Amino acid sequence: MPIQDVYMKCIILLTILYRVKYNSVVAVCQLSVPHGNNIYNFSLTSPLSNYPHGVLSEDGFYKVAANGTVLWFQLCDGMVFNHDPPRCLDCQDCGGSSHCGMGCSALIANQLGGYYVCTTIGRSSNTNINLIDEKNPSMGVTVRMSSGSRLTNCSLSVSVLCDSNGLQGPNSLDKLGMCEYSTVLRHPSGCAKTISRHGRGWGWFSTLLIILLCLFAGYLVGGAVYRYFHLGIRGVHVIPNLEVWLTLPHRVQGLFRSLIRRFRRPTEGHRSSYSPVNF
Incomplete structure (x- = not known):
């Protein structure tokens, strides 16, 4: 087979895989909610003026530490580490020891006996998005991701608050259960685009x-x-x-x-x- 044909098939295959992954990410991080006379549309991955990748961290991950616990996560996609990778034990289900953190969307490390032990708490394939407050849709959304493991039921909830001033946080980490965590992020992507429903339907x-x-x-x-x-x-x-x-x-x-x-x-x-x- 000519080498040109091999290159062409590889390019086509990579394009198909990228589109499938991109479409799945976009579908996960979109939400449209009718409320009153308006429709609130959220699209966390849509590019903004100062944030071309939307709510996705340009570093490839967000990081927050509190009380001997370190959390890495990426919203709407898997994590990518070009610097400061996780250093913890038992990372087999999230990329392995050589690519720790690059096989999931949320990873937490707890200090046990002087060592940090990893636990996968979120995957992009197990992600859903809901309003923070159903009575106030303009407040923002909560992105919840879970590990999808049968042995451990772990999850991470990230509240993306509407803040047109720019990115703030995450600065806190709360533990809600045995393996359930939450944090808060302020970002312009948490602000909905509002469409009035007065012009729709029958007057x-x-x-x-x-x-x-x-x-x-x-x-x-x-x-x-x-x-x-x-x-x-x-x-x-x-x-x-x-x-x-x-x-x-x-x-x-x-x-x-x-x-x-x-x-x-x-x-x-x-x-x-x-x-x-x-x-």
């Missing part, structure tokens, strides 16, 4: 117009059925008040003409109909 005028048209159609059909079966009328005369409908265009045309004549300004001929009088 009161459109609804009234539809009702009037339905009533008119019912009148025509009911009248035609009555005239056909009870009065024995055939042909176009089965339509009730046919003469009125035939003369209706002429009546409308005459009405418009009368309105035009009423609002039209007097012409120059009318103005000069009287000759000036010299005293």
Whole structure:
């Protein structure tokens, strides 16, 4: 096989894999919620002016430490370490010893007996997104990821608060259960794009117009059925008040003409109909 064909197939395969991964990431980190007269759309991976990758850390990971515990995580994708990689034991299910942290989206290290022991607490494939406060959608969203392990039920919840000023945090780490953690992140990606629903659907005028048209159609059909079966009328005369409908265009045309004549300004001929009088 020519080497050009091999290169071309490799490029096509990598493109397909990238699109599949990108589409799955985008689908995970999107949320659309109707609330009141508005629709709140969240897209955490959409590029912003100062954040081309959205909420994704450009370092490849976020890091926070508290009380002898170290947490690494990446939102909406797997972690990538070009510097400061995790140094802890038992990292087999998250990249192994040589690529620790690069096989999951959240990894935590607890100090036990003088050593840091790793635990996978999140994967991008086990991620969902919900509102922080259903009564206040503009507050932001919570991204929850879990390890998906049968042995340990671990998870990480990251509250992405709306903050148009820029990225802040994470600065805290809370332990909610045996293997459940949470942290807070302020980011412009947590701000929803609001779409008003006033212009969508049927307004009161459109609804009234539809009702009037339905009533008119019912009148025509009911009248035609009555005239056909009870009065024995055939042909176009089965339509009730046919003469009125035939003369209706002429009546409308005459009405418009009368309105035009009423609002039209007097012409120059009318103005000069009287000759000036010299005293």
